[in-house]
Amino acid sequence: xxxxxxxxxxxxxxxxxxxxxxxxxxxxxxxxxxxxxxxxxxxxxxxxxxxxxxxxxxxxxxxxxxxxxxxxxxxxxxxxxxxxxxxxxxxxxxxxxxxxxxxxxxxxxxxxxxxxxxxxxxxxxxxxxxxxxxxxxxxxxxxxxxxxxxxxxxxxxxxxxxxxxxxxxxxxxxxxxxxxxxxxxxxxxxxxxxxxxxxxxxxxxxxxxxxxxxxxxxxxxxxxxxxxxxxxxxxxxxxxxxxxxxxxxxxxxxxx
Amino acid sequence: xxxxxxxxxxxxxxxxxxxxxxxxxxxxxxxxxxxxxxxxxxxxxxxxxxxxxxxxxxxxxxxxxxxxxxxxxxxxxxxxxxxxxxxxxxxxxxxxxxxxxxxxxxxxxxxxxxxxxxxxxxxxxxxxxxxxxxxxxxxxxxxxxxxxxxxxxxxxxxxxxxxxx
Numbered sequence: 187x188x189x190x191x192x193x194x195x196x197x198x199x200x201x202x203x204x205x206x207x208x209x210x211x212x213x214x215x216x217x218x219x220x221x222x223x224x225x226x227x228x229x230x231x232x233x234x235x236x237x238x239x240x241x242x243x244x245x246x247x248x249x250x251x252x253x254x255x256x257x258x259x260x261x262x263x264x265x266x267x268x269x270x271x272x273x274x275x276x277x278x279x280x281x282x283x284x285x286x287x288x289x290x291x292x293x294x295x296x297x298x299x300x301x302x303x304x305x306x307x308x309x310x311x312x313x314x315x316x317x318x319x320x321x322x323x324x325x326x327x328x329x330x331x332x333x334x335x336x337x338x339x340x341x342x343x344x345x346x347x348x349x350x351x352x353x354x355x356x357x358x359x360x361x362x363x364x365x366x367x368x369x370x371x372x373x374x375x376x377x378x379x380x381x382x383x384x385x386x387x388x389x390x391x392x393x394x395x396x397x398x399x400x401x402x403x404x405x406x407x408x409x410x411x412x413x414x415x416x417x418x419x420x421x422x423x424x425x426x427x428x429x430x431x432x433x434x435x436x437x438x439x440x441x442x
Numbered sequence: 443x444x445x446x447x448x449x450x451x452x453x454x455x456x457x458x459x460x461x462x463x464x465x466x467x468x469x470x471x472x473x474x475x476x477x478x479x480x481x482x483x484x485x486x487x488x489x490x491x492x493x494x495x496x497x498x499x500x501x502x503x504x505x506x507x508x509x510x511x512x513x514x515x516x517x518x519x520x521x522x523x524x525x526x527x528x529x530x531x532x533x534x535x536x537x538x539x540x541x542x543x544x545x546x547x548x549x550x551x552x553x554x555x556x557x558x559x560x561x562x563x564x565x566x567x568x569x570x571x572x573x574x575x576x577x578x579x580x581x582x583x584x585x586x587x588x589x590x591x592x593x594x595x596x597x598x599x600x601x602x603x604x605x606x607x
Contacts, residue, residue, distance in 0.1 A: 236525070236526040236527050236528070237525060237527045238525070239519075239523035239524055239525055240523055240524035271573075323522065325522070325523075325524060326523070326524075327524070331521070333521050333522070334571060335517060335521070358570075359571070361573070362571065362572065362573040363573065364533050364536070364572070364573040364575070364576070364577045365533075365577070367571040367572040367573065368571055369570045369571030370570070372571075380524065384524050384526050385526075
């Protein structure tokens with residue numbers, strides 16, 4: 187309850203209040219949804235005041251349970267496109283993408299499963315290493331972003347990324363979401379919905395996965411030992427894709 | 443040509459022509475000056491503040507000269523540090539200054555941003571990436587006007603997944 191009181195005090199406008207109230211109510215409901223000792227289904231992203239910089243003590247991350255991710259479901263991809271204000275140009279080969287679904291099949295057993303693949307928000311991101319202008323950068327709370335004001339569109343980061351997570355905007359954009367500016371000539375990648383996270387909301391893909399009832403994606407602070415994601419990572423086996431590269435990814439997977 | 447009288451007449455005619463030219467140039471200069479003054483006056487009137495709110499975040503004189511400094515500072519704070527105060531944000535500008543006619547700050551010289559920028563001949567790059575419309579009405583996907591099928595989907599294989607194998 188003390189958390190609820192705090193968010194009410196912090197709220198600047200009626201709209202924010204409603205959102206926070208909504209998230210708070212979700213958490214209250216989640217309290218009854220424990221699936222293992224100390225492990226619950228939902229987690230709360232803790233908001234900070236608008237005039238405070240991103241907290242370096244946090245590290246935002248995601249845990250994707252591929253056992254729960256449904257084959258053929260692209261709700262996370264659709265929600266991402268909607269949040270990022272992107273409508274297809276009709277050229278899917280060159281459309282920018284923030285998240286994509288990958289279907290995996292074990293040839294011997296024929297078992298298939300799928301997973302969402304996006305920027306893995308590495309602790310030591312190769313895209314940041316190679317960027318010649320400093321446009322590719324990692325925020326204090328671990329979210330890897332492109333500063334499109336200084337991106338020159340050289341696409342070196344696209345080559346450097348082992349996850350093929352970055353893409354290029356080839357065509358002019360109109361009707362952008364005011365929260366998510368973007369345009370022709372810059373590199374795009376998953377922002378972990380930084381504009382939503384800063385407002386105490388879940389990333390669009392996580393919310394969509396939850397709305398679809400799959401609960402395959404969990405978002406939270408990997409540095410907080412009491413966060414839901416940390417507890418799960420500590421409780422169950424999880425994998426980093428290409429862990430051999432030692433990039434210490436912020437996106438972890440279960441079941442691959 | 444050897445007649446001295448005709449040569450003199452030609453000289454006088456030339457002098458008159460030069461004098462007339464000077465007079466013409468002076469008149470033209472005066473005329474242009476007058477047009478310039480009246481034009482500037484008309485544009486000053488035309489580009490009066492078009493805004494929904496009572497007053498801007500700073501006074502008009504300061505904003506005319508320094509709005510780009512405020513915006514650039516805010517942009518780096520928001521982008522790099524995640525500071526999301528709205529006072530000097532571009533979204534705040536757009537929310538207030540969007541024209542009631544087309545709900546935008548660009549589109550014609552009657553619009554707030556474009557009108558002034560075209561008058562001073564400074565290229566306006568912001569809205570190649572940023573939305574020129576206020577949040578609630580800007581984005582067809584947000585407003586639910588676009589069909590779900592038109593949104594980006596990256597079915598396996600259609601994107602260039604093969605390239606990384």
